Amino acid sequence: MSYDVVIIGAGMSGLAAGIRLAYYEKKVCILEKHSRPGGMNSFYNLQGRQFDVGLHAITNYVKKGTKNTPLSKLLKQLKLKYEDFALCEQKSSLISFPDVSLCFTNNFQTFEQEISDKFPSQKDNFYDLCKHISQFNELNLNSTPVSAREVVSSFISDPLLVEMLFCPLSYYGSAKEDDMDFDQFVIMFKSIFMEGFARPETGVRQIINVLLKKYKACGGELRLKTGVKHINSRNGKVKSITLTNGNVLETKKILSSAGYVETMRLTGEKIQPDNDRIGKLSFVETIYVLDREPTELGIDKAIIFYNDSKKFLYRKPDNMVDLSSGVICCPNNFYFDNSLPEGMIRTTHIANFDLWDNPSSNDYRAQKIFWQKKSLKKICGVVPDFTSSMVFTDMFTPKTIKRFTGRLNGAVYGSPRKIKNGKTPVENLFICGTDQGFMGIIGAMLSGISMANLHAMN
Ligand SMILES: Cc1cc2nc3c(=O)[nH]c(=O)nc-3n(C[C@H](O)[C@H](O)[C@H](O)COP(=O)(O)OP(=O)(O)OC[C@H]3O[C@@H](n4cnc5c(N)ncnc54)[C@H](O)[C@@H]3O)c2cc1C
Numbered sequence: 537m538s539y540d541v542v543i544i545g546a547g548m549s550g551l552a553a554g555i556r557l558a559y560y561e562k563k564v565c566i567l568e569k570h571s572r573p574g575g576m577n578s579f580y581n582l583q584g585r586q587f588d589v590g591l592h593a594i595t596n597y598v599k600k601g602t603k604n605t606p607l608s609k610l611l612k613q614l615k616l617k618y619e620d621f622a623l624c625e626q627k628s629s630l631i632s633f634p635d636v637s638l639c640f641t642n643n644f645q646t647f648e649q650e651i652s653d654k655f656p657s658q659k660d661n662f663y664d665l666c667k668h669i670s671q672f673n674e675l676n677l678n679s680t681p682v683s684a685r686e687v688v689s690s691f692i693s694d695p696l697l698v699e700m701l702f703c704p705l706s707y708y709g710s711a712k713e714d715d716m717d718f719d720q721f722v723i724m725f726k727s728i729f730m731e732g733f734a735r736p737e738t739g740v741r742q743i744i745n746v747l748l749k750k751y752k753a754c755g756g757e758l759r760l761k762t763g764v765k766h767i768n769s770r771n772g773k774v775k776s777i778t779l780t781n782g783n784v785l786e787t788k789k790i791l792s793s794a795g796y797v798e799t800m801r802l803t804g805e806k807i808q809p810d811n812d813r814i815g816k817l818s819f820v821e822t823i824y825v826l827d828r829e830p831t832e833l834g835i836d837k838a839i840i841f842y843n844d845s846k847k848f849l850y851r852k853p854d855n856m857v858d859l860s861s862g863v864i865c866c867p868n869n870f871y872f873d874n875s876l877p878e879g880m881i882r883t884t885h886i887a888n889f890d891l892w893d894n895p896s897s898n899d900y901r902a903q904k905i906f907w908q909k910k911s912l913k914k915i916c917g918v919v920p921d922f923t924s925s926m927v928f929t930d931m932f933t934p935k936t937i938k939r940f941t942g943r944l945n946g947a948v949y950g951s952p953r954k955i956k957n958g959k960t961p962v963e964n965l966f967i968c969g970t971d972q973g974f975m976g977i978i979g980a981m982l983s984g985i986s987m988a989n990l991h992a993m994n
Contacts, residue, residue: 537565537786537809538563538785538786538787538801539563539564539565539783539785539786539787539788540557540562540563540564540787540788540789541557541562541563541564541565541787541788541789541790541791541988541992542564542565542566542777542785542787542789542790542791543557543564543566543567543790543791543793543968544567544764544790544791544792544794544799544802545566545567545568545793545794545795545969546566546567546570546573546574546575546758546760547573547574547575547576547577547628547793547941547969547980548574548575548577548743548747548969548977548980548981548984549793549795549969549970549972549980549981549983549984549987550568550791550966550968550969550984551566551573551614551744551747551748551751551981551984552610552614552747552980552981552982552983552984552985552988553791553793553968553984553985553987553988554566554751554756554758554984554988555614555615555747555750555751555754555756555993556614556984556985556988556989556993557597557611557756557988557992557993558675558751558754558755558756558809559615559754560993561755562992562993563638564755564756564757564844565756565757565758565759565787566751566757566758566759567759567762567763567764567777567779568758568759568760568761568762569761569762569763569764569780570760570761570940571760572760573744573747573758573760573762574589574740574744575793575941576589576590576937576940576941576943576948576970577589577590577591577740577743577744577977578590578740578744578940579739579740579744580742582930583928584716585825585878585928586739586899587823587930588741589740589932589940590740590821591735591739591740591867591977592708592839592863592865592867592882592884593626593733593734593735593838593839593865593870594621594623594733594734594735594736594743594976594977594978595621595724595727595728595731595732595733595976595977595978595979596726596727596731596732596976597625597626597642597709597731597732597733597734598731598780599730600618600856601618605731606727606731606978606979607731607978609982610978610981610985611633611984613985613989614747614750614900614981614985615717615750616746616750620746621736621743621815622736622737622738622742623734623735623736623869624734624735624736624737624870624871624872624873625642625732625733625734625845625871626641626642626732626733626734626735626838626839626869626871627641627836627837627838627869628640628641628836628837628838628842629641629704629733629837629838629839629840629968630837630839630840630841631700631703631704631840631841631842632840632841632842632843632918633699633700633703633842633843633845633846633848634845635695635843636654636696636700637654637864638650638651638654638700640729640754641732642731642732642733642734643732644729645732647729647854648662648666648695651697655694655696655697657693657694658692658693658694658697661691661693661913662690662691662692662697663777665688665692666689666690666730668687668691668727669722669726669730670730672718672719672722674720674722674723674726675719676719676956677956677957678687678956679719679956680721680958681717681718681720682717682719683717683718684702684715684716684717684720684721685698685702685714685715685716685954687718687721688701688702688721691869695846695847697702699843699846699847699848700779700843700848701725702716702848702850703841703843703848703850703861704724704728704839704841704863705721705724705725705728705864706848706850707841707850707861707884708724708728708976709723709724709727709813709949709975709976709979710724710817710850710949710956711817711947711949711950711951711952711970711975712952713816713817713850713851713852713952714849714850714851715866720954720973720975723974723979725754727976727978727979732848733838733839733870733949734870735867735870737872737873737874737876739742739867740977743977747981761840762779762780762781762782763779763780764777764778764779764794765778765779765780765800765802765967766778766802766803766932767790767799767802767803767962768784769803769962769965772961772962772963773962773963773964774787774789774790774962774963774964774965777790777988786788788872788964789964789965789966789992790964790965790966791958791966791967791968791984791987791988791991791992792965792966792967792968793967793968793969793970793980793984794942794943795942795943795950795951795967795970795971796950796951796955796960796967796971797811797814797944797951798943798944798960799814799960799965799967800960803933803962803965809944812953813951813952813953814944814945814947814951815943815944815945815947815948815949815950815951815952816852816889816945816952817850817851817852817886817947817948817949818852818886818887818888818889818892818934818937818938818945818946818947818948819884819886819887819934819937819946819948820857820884820885820887820907820911820931820932820933820934821882821883821884821931821932822882822883822891822908822911822912822913822929822930822931823880823881823882823929823930823931824880824881824882824883824922824926824928824929825878825879825880825926825927825928825929826878826880826881826922826925826926826927827863827878827879827925827926827927828879828920828925829868829875829879830866830868830869830879830880830881831868831869832879833919833920833921833922833925834919834920835864835866835869835881835919835922836869837864837866837869838865838866838869838870839863839864839865839866840863840865840918840919841861841862841863841866842861842862842863842864842918843860843861844860844861845860845910848861849861850886851886852886852888853886853887853888854887855887855888855891856887856888856891856892856903856907857885857886857887857907857910857911858885858886858887859885859910859911859914861885861886862883862885862911862914862915862918863882863883863884864881864882864883864885864915864918865881865882865883865884865917866879866880866882867880867882868880872964873964876961878927879925881919881922883911883915883917885911887933887934888934889935889938889945889946889947890936890945892933892934892935892946893934893935893938900933900935904931904933907931908929908931923960927945933946934946943970949975950970950971950975951970954971954972955967955971955972955973956972956973957990958987958990958991966987966991966992967987968983968984968987969981969983969984970989972987974986
């Protein structure tokens with residue numbers, strides 16, 4: 537079997553790239569080792585309930601008709617209608633630090649007002665930072681990385697405000713410990729503060745179903761439960777792919793969303809485990825199903841980013857989990873037409889992959905229970921105690937992320953060194969998705985689109 541393009545991975549970037557290529561009549565096949573599409577943002581069923589693997593919120597929300605934004609460009613490129621993703625806006629979110637919190641909504645003026653109320657001395661500095669961000673071209677594929685902490689601190693002189701800005705942006709899109717590249721900071725700042733959060737009422741299934749339907753309608757082929765075992769190259773050029781079932785596919789080009797190091801290892805390149813291209817940041821995520829709406833318990837925010845001291849640490853922790861900061865998401869607190877069937881709270885903390893990967897399987901289960909209890913206690917100090925309303929919980933760890941996505945170290949945001957132009961040392965092998973540099977659901981789709989446009993159209 538021979539293809540124009542084979543795409544490794546049916547996550548958000550792979551599906552979006554596939555639509556572009558199939559629409560322009562390329563013979564394209566997406567290979568996905570799992571039984572379901574969606575990648576890191578897939579879905580599952582447990583005890584009669586439907587869960588999203590990861591979805592807290594879709595970033596980059598803008599109202600219908602807003603032009604020249606990531607969401608509108610993405611819909612145009614994928615020939616989708618605004619209504620297809622059925623996005624419903626958040627109510628409001630919060631950055632909560634000791635003694636000060638900042639509320640934000642999808643109206644940026646709310647955030648500006650909060651900053652001028654809580655940090656009056658920084659009002660003009662924040663205005664100047666926003667002006668710099670608005671004029672910055674974060675999509676330049678040839679930019680040199682610059683420390684976001686250095687740039688932001690050159691505008692904002694109150695270190696607490698700097699930490700408060702970094703907390704949500706790091707949690708939702710930084711592969712770097714304790715800093716970000718400034719272009720990534722700008723992407724995240726615009727997508728979270730200047731644009732905003734939304735969710736489809738039915739969760740990530742809505743997005744995946746729309747992408748799948750479009751891809752198939754354009755004539756694309758998807759093979760699930762089909763892992764890539766080896767990328768066969770000769771003289772720096774891919775010739776074929778060997779699948780885990782032993783079959784061999786020929787292809788002119790490959791777009792891989794499996795991660796840079798993960799992909800290069802498929803070519804046979806030896807990359808040591810301590811290589812600085814391998815990401816270190818992973819997370820534990822706990823889902824609590826409640827017998828009532830979180831608002832009935834006094835929890836009315838869509839997303840809360842908390843930190844329990846004035847300094848925000850975003851790095852691989854020495855313990856299995858770092859409870860000093862976290863994200864608390866309430867999927868119910870979006871403006872849906874109908875209420876969700878049950879109340880739900882999702883929590884995220886930074887976690888240490890190596891420590892989760894080590895314990896024996898019994899110990900692993902005991903550690904999950906231990907850390908879930910500790911996390912619950914901590915979270916119930918940030919929001920009103922919801923323990924007596926819990927009817928079901930599920931938790932996953934860095935080990936689960938590695939098992940289901942193949943990401944080394946369970947590193948959700950992949951490598952700290954991004955490959956903006958998608959090129960690899962192999963002439964016709966390209967990277968898209970997380971390790972190309974655009975992250976999150978919207979970012980990954982845009983990455984798939986731009987890498988398909990740049991490398992695989994002719
Ligand atoms: C817990 C969690 C919560 C998140 N929450 C949000 C959120 O609320 N909002 C948001 O915008 N983003 C969120 N994200 C991030 C978002 O999910 C990712 O940035 C995005 O989905 C990445 O898409 P991708 O296509 O780059 O990679 P992936 O989703 O990792 O897709 C890569 C695919 O390649 C497949 N693959 C790998 N190796 C092979 C192989 N050898 N052969 C065949 N297939 C292979 C994998 O199985 C996978 O399906 C979250 C992520 C996690 C883990």
